[in-house]
Amino acid sequence: MSYDLLLRNGRVVDGSGMSAFWGDVGIAEGKIVEVGKLRGSAQRVIDVQGQVIAPGFIDNHCHFDAQALWDPLCTFACYHGATTVINGNCSLGMAPSRPDDHYAVVSMLSRVEAIPLASIQAGVQDTWETIPEYLALLDRRLGVNVGALIGFSAVRRYVMGDAAYTEPATPQQIDQMKAIIREGISAGAIGLSFERNPTHHDLEGRLLPCNAASNDELIAVAATLAEVGAGTIQIGGNERNGVTVDLLTEIALASGRPVICRLGIEPSQERLDSYTQAMEQGARLIPMMPPFLEDPARWTINSVNNFDLYPTWRPVIASSPAEKKRAFGDPAMRDKLRAESLNYRWADTCVSIASLAKNQQLVGRSVAGIAQERGQEPLDAFLDLVVEEDLATVFMRDTGAHPEEKGAFLANRLVMPGLSDGGAHVTRRCDSHFSVHPLVLGPGAASPDPRASGSEADLRAGLRLRPARPRHDSPGTRGGPRRLRSSHGFAGRDRPRS
Ligand SMILES: [Zn+2]
Helix, strand or coil: CEEEEEEEEEEECCCCCCCCEEEEEEEECCEEEEEECCCCEEEEEEECCCCEECCCEEECCECCCCHHHHCCCCCCHHHHCEEEEEECCCCCCCCCCCHHHHHHHHHHHHHHCCCCHHHHHHHCCCCCCCHHHHHHHHHHCCCCEEEEEEEHHHHHHHHHHHHHHCCCCCHHHHHHHHHHHHHHHHCCCCEEEEECCCCCECCCCCECHHHHCCHHHHHHHHHHHHHHCCCEEEEECCHHHCCCHHHHHHHHHHHCCCEEEECCCCCCHHHHHHHHHHHHCCCCEEEEECCCCCEEEEECCCCCCCCCCCCCHHHHHHCCHHHHHHHHHCHHHHHHHHHHCCCCCCCCEEEEECCCHHHHHHECCEHHHHHHHHCCCHHHHHHHHHHHCCCCCEEEECCCCCHHHHHHHHHCCCCEECCCCECCCCCCCCCHHHHHCHHHHCCCCCCCCCCHHHCCEEEECCEEECCCEEECCCCCHHHCCEEECCEECCCCCCCCCC
């Protein structure tokens, strides 16, 4: 056989789960035609000298729906070997949306996923209405492969208008939504996304429409996929928010399709066991889990939405820095903020970066621990520090996970690593490096410090994660910098453009 391109002497990891083997890969007319010890001739031969030859990673939970229109490569996912991104998660999406109503879907995406509104408005000039029209826009400028889920909040807004945020759908409205989903799937959308999350509001403070839908409505809508015999479903949210194993099972059985659900950054064996039991009943559940030991998100009081569940907090967090400082200094306001946040995770909320020299000893310590030492309530220790550092203190969450525990979940063939949230929370996180994380790549890939996912860590001979840094490349000058993580060691693209 003769090839256009022959890659010789590689360690082939074919993505099937089989161990790596030494071999060659033959390519003709843009497709892999043969893998093994190959003898044929080729127009071009590259000796890869023992490097890994593998399919690109699928970044399986992303929010590049708007970004893909101005940045078809969907940076920074592609810097970690992702050749496919899955968008349209958490019930969010750009379509369907009437041309004079794009703000409604953009407002949800911007607020929930912390993508600066200024960036979306500057970056997206196109207009569209239906899902097929939006998909055609993506096809106009090709970059990485995009798998587009249909975000149910966008569909509900389109059909129900302002009632979508609060009202149940009528049987006629459900029929209309199902027709839109059928049309979207036949145009190439790869499935549907739902969510249950009481903290997810749009810029106007309205809860996402998907949260106003009853379980019965979600099950009825999911059944559309059984009718078309295609698609997968991703569901955001956890047991606490109503995403019970019973609901997941009913959705999986009604749709007859795979349902990707959450195992979470703090996985529990009990939850995995309950998924396994549902699978034995015929529900095709795929639990997804971020492979990180610590939550890679970093946040300041100016970029956080962890407190959106609390009604007094929400407008304060959304206000200007000067207004925030005034509110935090007002004793009556503090009492209200304290009362609402008594159950917040102060014990695992830690200082990641302190801006003042005198506070460097607080780095790595929990807010609860600092408060105890000072004889304060956690809320007061937290706000005193935030105000003292002019709102610049960077916080993170320590999950307390151990490499062995987490590794055992990932080694389970039922569990899928992922949930990077690529394209979301761009000022404070960039987790597409899940694909090159030591726990995903397996034994022998351990970094010198397994907790070093926030710093430069050796991942495997040749693959290295660079430290995070800001990059000022968002469209719209008011969008602010994005948090950039990149890996190097991928052949053919040794370093990202900067
Ligand atoms: Zn999401």
